[in-house]
Amino acid sequence: MSSLQVEMRSMKLLKKSLRCLILFIAPVASTLVHAHGNAHVHGLIRLNVAIDAKNLTVQIEAPLDSLLGFEHRPRTAAQHQAVETMLKQMNNVSALIQPAKAAACQSTTVSVEAPVLQSSQPAASKEADHADLSARFDFVCEHPDKLAVIALGFFDAFKRVQKIDVQVAGPKSQSKQTLKRPSKTLKLP
Numbered sequence: 279m280s281s282l283q284v285e286m287r288s289m290k291l292l293k294k295s296l297r298c299l300i301l302f303i304a305p306v307a308s309t310l311v312h313a314h315g316n317a318h319v320h321g322l323i324r325l326n327v328a329i330d331a332k333n334l335t336v337q338i339e340a341p342l343d344s345l346l347g348f349e350h351r352p353r354t355a356a357q358h359q360a361v362e363t364m365l366k367q368m369n370n371v372s373a374l375i376q377p378a379k380a381a382a383c384q385s386t387t388v389s390v391e392a393p394v395l396q397s398s399q400p401a402a403s404k405e406a407d408h409a410d411l412s413a414r415f416d417f418v419c420e421h422p423d424k425l426a427v428i429a430l431g432f433f434d435a436f437k438r439v440q441k442i443d444v445q446v447a448g449p450k451s452q453s454k455q456t457l458k459r460p461s462k463t464l465k466l467p
């Protein structure tokens with residue numbers, strides 16, 4: 279074999295191994311981002327706003343990483359504290375969701391679900407998985423027709439949240455919008 283042939287062979291091998299490397303890396307990277315379909319992106323929370331007669335419902339879906347910085351059951355004292363603080367913030371509705379004053383909305387119920395935090399499984403299980411939190415905030419509004427804006431406090435409460443994807447279903451129309459830190463005013467169609 280001439281030295282040129284050897285060189286060409288090793289080039290081919292190198293190309294082959296590079297291709298393998300790329301194939302190997304790609305699925306790992308996409309698993310991080312898309313563990314639960316397309317929605318689980320760290321730093322992003324999804325928000326659904328529905329207005330039906332006098333009822334205003336705001337639902338959020340967030341990777342726990344965006345709220346806590348970790349996605350497993352708390353193990354250390356600091357992690358337990360972080361979970362407690364986060365749950366308090368979730369229940370502090372007036373800091374998170376401020377419907378336009380003129381609409382005269384009253385918060386009625388809040389429910390927060392985070393199966394990983396509530397699970398009774400041992401903390402060590404499913405370490406590598408991603409996990410979400412969902413929450414639902416209900417309001418009753420005296421003047422829903424005056425609900426032109428809602429101020430959102432998620433960027434202030436949760437430093438890791440960079441972006442909020444919002445879907446609004448109102449009496450007049452539906453809309454999609456994205457709020458990027460630091461913008462916090464949601465305009466309703």
Ligand SMILES: [Zn+2]
Binds near residue numbers: 313343409
């Ligand atoms: Zn995650």
